Amino acid sequence: MDQRPRLSDVAAHVGVSPASVSLVLRGAPGPSAETRERVLAAAAELGYRADRTASLLARRRRHLLGVMLDVRNPFHAELVEELHVEADRAGYEVVLSTLTRNRDEDGAVETLLDFRCEALILLGPDSPGSSLDKLAEQVPCVVVGRMARDAQVDVVRSADDVGVGAALAHLIDLGHSRIAFLDGGSGAVAAARRRGYRRAMHRAGLSAQVLPGDHTEEGGVRAGRQLAASAERPTAVVASNDRLAVGVMDALLRAGVDVPGEVSVVGYDDSTLARLAHIDLTSVNQDAPAQARNAVRAAVTRLDEGRARRTEIVLVPHLVVRGSTAAPVSRT
Amino acid sequence: MDQRPRLSDVAAHVGVSPASVSLVLRGAPGPSAETRERVLAAAAELGYRADRTASLLARRRRHLLGVMLDVRNPFHAELVEELHVEADRAGYEVVLSTLTRNRDEDGAVETLLDFRCEALILLGPDSPGSSLDKLAEQVPCVVVGRMARDAQVDVVRSADDVGVGAALAHLIDLGHSRIAFLDGGSGAVAAARRRGYRRAMHRAGLSAQVLPGDHTEEGGVRAGRQLAASAERPTAVVASNDRLAVGVMDALLRAGVDVPGEVSVVGYDDSTLARLAHIDLTSVNQDAPAQARNAVRAAVTRLDEGRARRTEIVLVPHLVVRGSTAAPVSRT
């Protein structure tokens, strides 16, 4: 049941040294074509698979990227998928470490460090910049999704203000002028989006209206009820995230307010939620694949190409127009 | 930047052998209280952390549990969280391996095997039983969430028929008799739920009506539209999963059919979706924490207690009653 074949078994089977087998299996130069072939055949026959643990230990370089994530965050899930394929391409393994009830960010990071990951990719960390700084002294770090201005960490994120700006431009184009913003709470990301809204409204010569919110459907529902009841209702709402947007839409519809007939709604994240046929939410897409690609590249350029200077990659999000936005009803 | 202290550094710093340090750090019996203290102090001072890779290699036992999951499945996310805490308690590490675009179930499993995990926990695998059989010959396997009758793998799942039965009992109790079932498609799990529905309806002397569906909101929307338009509409619908249920509700509400006034809806999974205030869906809870606990225990009893006989743990799900169900309107 146990006893998987070892490198030396393959070597013995072929009649060459373990060294040769190791070289062949990793495609390293040296072994002749004939040796290669025989080793490969033997390995296949014995069903040999290298012990990752031993390889990792023996190799000078570990070629291991540690990823900290929250397994319950769908956006992280999307990122992880892409990180994997990108790491693969760059010749790296990925070790996942998720936050859990009894494993906070520090704990998750330590697990990664214990595996001697060569670099860390942190998805939307909440740690204060100072602790990131300390961490970055030990190992290259890439923060995905949020700012980290003063630390020695690389950052890959999306230009939140631009995203919000695109949403507003779309609405203004349609003829809206009373456009409210549904806030995403206290996080750094939410702040950036709020700021983007204020600026863009200001530039357009429109007056801003920010409604309190968070990052749950419930928050959206509360705001939606309020909107439905108010007399001087805006004709459009930009939400700081999709869940909020879904909540708003739901509350409006239940209150008999047509979307997009009477109120247009725009979300942010272009999550799978937004794409659902019956939700069909106009939303801002952050291009997870590109973020993942860049995060891996940032790590790899530090490790393989000796880059030492901090890098910050800001991607430009784009608006995906769907059915939750339309021209406002002409007023009488 | 690099060069983390090694075990030998700590040993040298204290003036004892590496062996002693190793023993102290793992809390093994032997070292005297004084040595213990000094080693611990030195380790703390140097900021020493053991290299997991080396430990794993040197240790005869790996104490590593491999978990295969789909990082995009929210139910898996919930399970992973619990698996972690449970593994921790049993003194095991967890290695995660997720399915990705270019990494199918076999690929994910091989990664786990390459780390020499001592046992595998497979969350809702789709592989045919035969390949599970082969896998189980190499390493203890625990399948979570679906049946795997003839294989030598352990199974932890929830009694789907019982769950559906509870939903029906609740509806019948409320006075419903025309209760339709919204099917979950072709999977093994969906089949079990459908069967549970048929049996329970039969037992209750009611006639069954199965509507086609899948595992998406869209499927639910389609069914909901159809229901809304039909003259002889059932007074209640049990859906094979929450996403379907949400879709149905959405379509019914938009078509002006009140839920639960005119039609009661029950979901399955008790996902976070169901718990949302504005959805407030009566649903069947599968107790993810218990499933996780049992999966880890199954693995651990095989590894640590030498259990050799196959085990199948079937948990009893329970209904969580919320606002989407009510007594049917009395007919005229």
Place this chain on the structure above:
DNA sequence: ACCTCGCTTTAAAGCGCTTTAAGAACTCCT
């Protein structure tokens, strides 16, 4: 004194693979 018996400590042998420097076997020149 001599032995035995616990309690500590440690030398040394791995774990399974990678890597490097040196060796073996050939080929090619002059």
Place this chain on the structure above:
DNA sequence: AGGAGTTCTTAAAGCGCTTTAAAGCGAGGT
């Protein structure tokens, strides 16, 4: 032929930790 080059192969030294058998060392017993 002899030496310089090539090409392929391998012995041996790790990677950083764990484990085990054996060595030290006082204390207690006779």
